[in-house]
Amino acid sequence: MTQDNHNNAYKFGMVIDLDKCTGCGSCMVSCMSENNVPFKEDESNKRDSITWMRVYKLTNGKSFPDTEIAYLPRPCQHCGGEGDHGHSPCVSVCPATATDYGYDTGIVSQIYTRCFGCRYCMGACPYHARYFNWWDPKWPEGMEKYLSPDVSPRMRGIVEKCSFCYHRYQAARDKAYYHGDKDHIKEEDYQTACTTACPSNAITFGDLNNPAHKVHQIVKPDPHPDPRNHHVVGKSRNPKVFRLLERLGTNPKVYYLSEREWVRKQGDHYLEGEWDKIKNHHGTTSHG
Amino acid sequence: MDSALIPEGAKRCSLPKFSIGMAIVGAVLLWGVWAMFLCWFKGLNQTNMNDYYGFALWIWADLAVIAVGGGAFFTGMLRYIFNIKELKNIINFAVIIGFICYSSALLILAIDIGQPLRGWFIFWHANIHSMLTEVAFCLSCYFAVLTIEFIPNILENRQANKVPFFHHLAHNMHGIMVIFAATGAFLSFFHQGSLGGVAGVMYGRPFAVREGLLIWPWTFFLFTWSAAAYGPSFTLLVTKMTEVITGKKLVKDNVVHLLAKISGWMIVTYIIAKIIDTIYWAYVTAPSLGFKLSHFYTDNSFYGYWILITEIVICGIVPGAILVIKSTRENPTLRLVAIILGTIGVCLNRWVMVLQIMAVPVMPFDTWALYIPSWQEVATTVLPVAYGIMLIALAYRYLPVFPQEKELNSVKPITESE
Amino acid sequence: MFPFSFEWVWDIGHMIFFGGLWYAVGILSAGMIYVILKAAWDTMSESINNSGESH
Ligand code: SF4
Ligand code: SF4
Numbered sequence: 054m055t056q057d058n059h060n061n062a063y064k065f066g067m068v069i070d071l072d073k074c075t076g077c078g079s080c081m082v083s084c085m086s087e088n089n090v091p092f093k094e095d096e097s098n099k100r101d102s103i104t105w106m107r108v109y110k111l112t113n114g115k116s117f118p119d120t121e122i123a124y125l126p127r128p129c130q131h132c133g134g135e136g137d138h139g140h141s142p143c144v145s146v147c148p149a150t151a152t153d154y155g156y157d158t159g160i161v162s163q164i165y166t167r168c169f170g171c172r173y174c175m176g177a178c179p180y181h182a183r184y185f186n187w188w189d190p191k192w193p194e195g196m197e198k199y200l201s202p203d204v205s206p207r208m209r210g211i212v213e214k215c216s217f218c219y220h221r222y223q224a225a226r227d228k229a230y231y232h233g234d235k236d237h238i239k240e241e242d243y244q245t246a247c248t249t250a251c252p253s254n255a256i257t258f259g260d261l262n263n264p265a266h267k268v269h270q271i272v273k274p275d276p277h278p279d280p281r282n283h284h285v286v287g288k289s290r291n292p293k294v295f296r297l298l299e300r301l302g303t304n305p306k307v308y309y310l311s312e313r314e315w316v317r318k319q320g321d322h323y324l325e326g327e328w329d330k331i332k333n334h335h336g337t338t339s340h341g
Numbered sequence: 342m343d344s345a346l347i348p349e350g351a352k353r354c355s356l357p358k359f360s361i362g363m364a365i366v367g368a369v370l371l372w373g374v375w376a377m378f379l380c381w382f383k384g385l386n387q388t389n390m391n392d393y394y395g396f397a398l399w400i401w402a403d404l405a406v407i408a409v410g411g412g413a414f415f416t417g418m419l420r421y422i423f424n425i426k427e428l429k430n431i432i433n434f435a436v437i438i439g440f441i442c443y444s445s446a447l448l449i450l451a452i453d454i455g456q457p458l459r460g461w462f463i464f465w466h467a468n469i470h471s472m473l474t475e476v477a478f479c480l481s482c483y484f485a486v487l488t489i490e491f492i493p494n495i496l497e498n499r500q501a502n503k504v505p506f507f508h509h510l511a512h513n514m515h516g517i518m519v520i521f522a523a524t525g526a527f528l529s530f531f532h533q534g535s536l537g538g539v540a541g542v543m544y545g546r547p548f549a550v551r552e553g554l555l556i557w558p559w560t561f562f563l564f565t566w567s568a569a570a571y572g573p574s575f576t577l578l579v580t581k582m583t584e585v586i587t588g589k590k591l592v593k594d595n596v597v598h599l600l601a602k603i604s605g606w607m608i609v610t611y612i613i614a615k616i617i618d619t620i621y622w623a624y625v626t627a628p629s630l631g632f633k634l635s636h637f638y639t640d641n642s643f644y645g646y647w648i649l650i651t652e653i654v655i656c657g658i659v660p661g662a663i664l665v666i667k668s669t670r671e672n673p674t675l676r677l678v679a680i681i682l683g684t685i686g687v688c689l690n691r692w693v694m695v696l697q698i699m700a701v702p703v704m705p706f707d708t709w710a711l712y713i714p715s716w717q718e719v720a721t722t723v724l725p726v727a728y729g730i731m732l733i734a735l736a737y738r739y740l741p742v743f744p745q746e747k748e749l750n751s752v753k754p755i756t757e758s759e
Numbered sequence: 760m761f762p763f764s765f766e767w768v769w770d771i772g773h774m775i776f777f778g779g780l781w782y783a784v785g786i787l788s789a790g791m792i793y794v795i796l797k798a799a800w801d802t803m804s805e806s807i808n809n810s811g812e813s814h
Contacts, residue, residue: 100391100710111706125706135544140470142545148473149462150766169462170385170455172395173473179545179703185395185455187386209384210455282629297704300630303545319705322631464760469776478780485787505805510798517790524786531779 063238064159065217066261066306067248068271068294069126071316073255074108076124081106083250084128086199087218089206091190103184105129105215106247113315123316126256128247129182129215130297130305131161136278137286137304143174143183152212159261159306160217168211175212179298180305183214217258218245240266261287261306272308292332295320346500348741352750359738366730373724376717380452387717393710394699399453402722404536404691406442406449407480409684411568412576413439413487414529419603421522430596433494433742434583435576440487441732445725447484452721472538479532486525490518497741530565537564540694547630548637549698551622559618560694566614570607571687573600574660574680581677583737589750591743594671601676605664608683612657615690619653637701641709644697652693656686 084090084106096102106128113121134140139154141161151168154161175183189209192200200206203220207213225243229235240259248258259266261274272289279285284302289295295317296305311317318328347353380387390397416435420428451457463477496502496511514521534557540549541558551558577600584591623634638646663669663679670676700710714722736742760767760777767773 098391100393101386109704109706142543146471146473146539146542148468148471148477149459149466150468151462151466167462167466168456169459171453171463171473172455173471173539175392175395176699177543177545181392181704181707183395184392185385185390187391188384208456212455298545301545301547322636322705324628324631324633327631465764466766467760467776468766469772475776482780482783482787489787489791506798506802509801509805510794513794513797513801517794520786520790524783527779528783 062157062159062262063260064262064306065222065243065259066131066159066268066272066308067128067245067256067258068268068308068310070255070257071123071125071309071311072313073253074124074126074251075253076108076110076122077252078108079250079252080126080247080256081108083246084215087201087204087246088216089190089200089204090213091186091188091192091206093188101185101187103186103213105182105184105213107181111316111319121313121315123311123313123319125309125319126247127180127182127297128217128245128307129161130180130303130307131159131217133159133287133304133306135284135302135304142177142179142303146173146177148173158222160219160222161214162219163212163214163216165205165207165211165213170210170212172212179301179303183212185212186210221245268308271310293317297321343739346498346739348499348739348746350747350751351741353738359734363731363734366727366734370724370727370731373720373722373727376720377448377452377724379717380721381457385455387715389713389715389718391710391712394696394712396695396699397712398696398714398718398722399449401688401692401695402725403446403449403453404695405688406445406725407533407536408564408568408687408691409572409575410439410442410446411529411533411572412574413442413490413572414483414525414533415569415572415607416576416600417490417522418526421519422526425599427596427599430743430745431576431580431592431600433740433744434580434592435573436487436490436494437733437736437742438576438579438729440484440491441725441729443480443484443487445728446480448725449721472535472542475535476532476539479528479535483525483528483532486521486528489514489521490525493518494736494740494742498739529568533565533568534561537561537694540698543698546698546701546703547627547632548701549694550626550630551618552626563611563615563618566607566611567687567690570604570611571683573604574608574664574683575687577601577604577676578680578684579733581680583733587737589746591746591749593745593749596745597676598671601664601670601680604683605661605670605679608657608661609665612653612661615657616653619649637697641700641711643711644700644709648689648693648697652686652689656682656689660686 081104085092088105090103090105093102106126109125109127111123111125113119115121132141134142134145134154139156141154144152144154144161148171149167149169151164152161152174153164170185172185175185186207186209190206222238222243225238226235228242229238245258248256257268257271259268261269261272263269271291272294273291274287275290276287279288282300282302285299286304288299289308291310293312294308294310296308297320300321309320314332317332323331343356353359388397413435416428416432419425420432451460454460463474467474467478493511493514496507501507502511537560538558541551541553541560543549551560553559553561577597580592580597627634638644638649660679660683663675696712700712702708702710
């Protein structure tokens with residue numbers, strides 16, 4: 054039996070407008086403070102510092118005056134895995150079931166007290182969205198008082214990653230329950246920290262399964278498998294929208310939007326001549 | 342002084358000389374133990390691993406020792422299940438090498454995990470879909486098998502064997518060894534394979550991912566096969582080293598030739614499979630994901646095509662050919678070259694399947710990541726080597742490891758007594 | 760690992776995986792118990808025989 058979260062469940066996701074993103078890093082900062090992400094005294098080595106949300110810089114590779122730059126914020130993509138069955142690259146490999154796929158939300162969780170730090174999931178994630186706690190978390194004197202009480206801090210020796218601010222989902226669910234409609238969380242009641250912090254409104258977050266949500270309207274996800282690659286489900290029918298490394302079949306729930314072709318092309322790898330054939334292929338049918 | 346413990350009729354160096362040797366190796370061992378405690382108490386920040394290199398030197402060492410330790414299960418299978426009699430002259434040693442390799446692998450894993458005290462979660466909260474879960478279970482069980490196979494040899498020590506219970510226990514264990522060996526072969530098949538599966542199922546990593554059969558990617562079969570192929574080569578290599586160090590012939594040539602021949606044929610068949618796998622991956626799997634072969638071997642300062650050629654041609658086809666051709670196989674120098682190349686080849690394969698996977702950029706705007714291990718990682722990797730040398734030295738000194746030793750070295754009977 | 764740990768489900772995957780595992784563990788432990796008991800038995804009967812002979 055395979056499970057999916059196409060029906061009767063939320064499928065939270067986001068779309069990030071790369072033409073609006075200025076690379077200011079507000080999303081990174083808000084994410085760190087929202088989620089009690091520990092930091093080091095010297096954060097210059099990006100390969101061992103924790104950034105659940107990380108902004109990458111892309112360039113079109115051309116020299117002046119044709120140089121163009123784009124910024125690409127990268128949270129955990131909350132991959133649905135091949136065929137969108139919930140076997141995310143990381144979830145399927147974790148030997149201790151310490152990271153799990155929520156079939157009710159589409160969110161990939163991380164169970165801090167269960168993870169024993171084998172780091173297999175980090176190897177399996179092509180987006181480098183997973184971070185290991187190489188050190189004990191330490192906050193400068195007095196700063197512990199500013200930690201969020203809704204998010205448990207993590208201990209040394211385990212892996213952590215973006216949770217789509219799961220505690221905010223829990224709060225929204227509680228609120229919906231309180232108002233007597235526990236199955237319908239309002240769009241505005243559950244928004245991630247990065248979404249709300251972005252000064253240029255580049256991030257749109259919501260339920261990809263809900264046509265009333267803005268994210269659904271922008272992405273127009275195709276519920277059918279891509280006829281060219283059956284592992285790919287939920288491809289956007291918006292020609293300006295793409296996902297990172299979509300061809301691997303990881304089925305991320307984070308989409309990117311750009312008017313610029315060179316930016317969209319950097320979302321994946323293409324053999325020579327392939328891009329021109331593929332770029333206009335979006336989804337199975339044209340409805341929606 | 343310790344001659345009462347030394348196997349009857351065997352000649353060993355004096356105890357002081359032996360102790361000095363042990364002390365030197367022991368110093369290296371202590372260095373490793375020191376690094377091990379640093380990692381346990383201060384955490385993995387003692388290493389040069391990072392978020393790109395979650396798997397690094399240790400996992401390579403793990404895979405490598407398990408691959409070369411594969412000689413134990415394969416030789417055991419041939420000896421007990423296929424009943425190839427000659428191999429009884431080398432099986433004890435193959436088992437000891439396997440025991441060392443597997444205990445080392447378990448130790449390295451215990452250092453490698455971020456929360457060693459939670460190590461048992463892998464069993465308790467097992468996710469049966471993870472290759473690593475299968476590895477953990479089969480590895481531990483197979484280690485138990487190796488211990489069981491090693492015990493009779495220990496009990497055959499001159500003094501231990503005088504205790505009637507131990508004498509009978511060793512005898513009875515030999516009696517049903519075929520059952521243990523069969524279970525060991527079953528477990529080995531799965532954990533060797535699953536170690537290959539660890540890489541093959543990472544479908545987010547185009548360098549690693551492979552198609553396969555049912556739930557098993559091709560790397561599953563390739564790893565089992567290569568361990569069975571190169572493991573016996575490593576057994577022969579360590580036997581050769583022991584012979585050189587002790588200055589004695591310990592195993593007859595016909596036994597060596599037989600094992601070399603088996604290893605050779607396994608290597609040849611393996612390397613054919615590996616070439617097919619590589620070609621299919623390079624021309625079908627990777628391109629279907631948008632990757633050209635050159636993506637994996639260019640634009641960085643270390644991983645070039647040389648690694649592919651070294652692994653497959655120099656350390657695969659060459660030793661395979663040397664070992665299957667009778668005249669080259671029976672030439673001691675060429676045979677030695679072949680078993681050294683073979684051992685390097687399988688270790689290189691494991692290196693590629695761990696570290697190169699981590700090094701290759703996957704996101705189009707990402708960069709190659711190279712890594713140099715810290716001294717703590719190196720020391721903890723050397724630790725098992727030192728431990729292995731000590732255990733082999735002890736076993737050789739006090740246990741009847743090589744049944745043919747007496748016959749091959751019977752110049753004059755030893756008349757030492759105390 | 761055990762049916763009472765909460766991630767356990769009675770599906771085919773768990774049955775094959777843990778079936779194989781417990782089977783292997785069972786064989787190993789049964790084998791060891793057998794040889795130990797047999798060795799104890801052999802030792803005892805030997806010593807009885809010996810003492811019988813010496814008197
Ligand atoms: S982005 Fe990485 S961590 Fe997040 S779900 Fe995908 S594979 Fe897992
Ligand atoms: S590091 Fe933790 S979450 Fe990742 S695979 Fe290992 S146990 Fe699972």
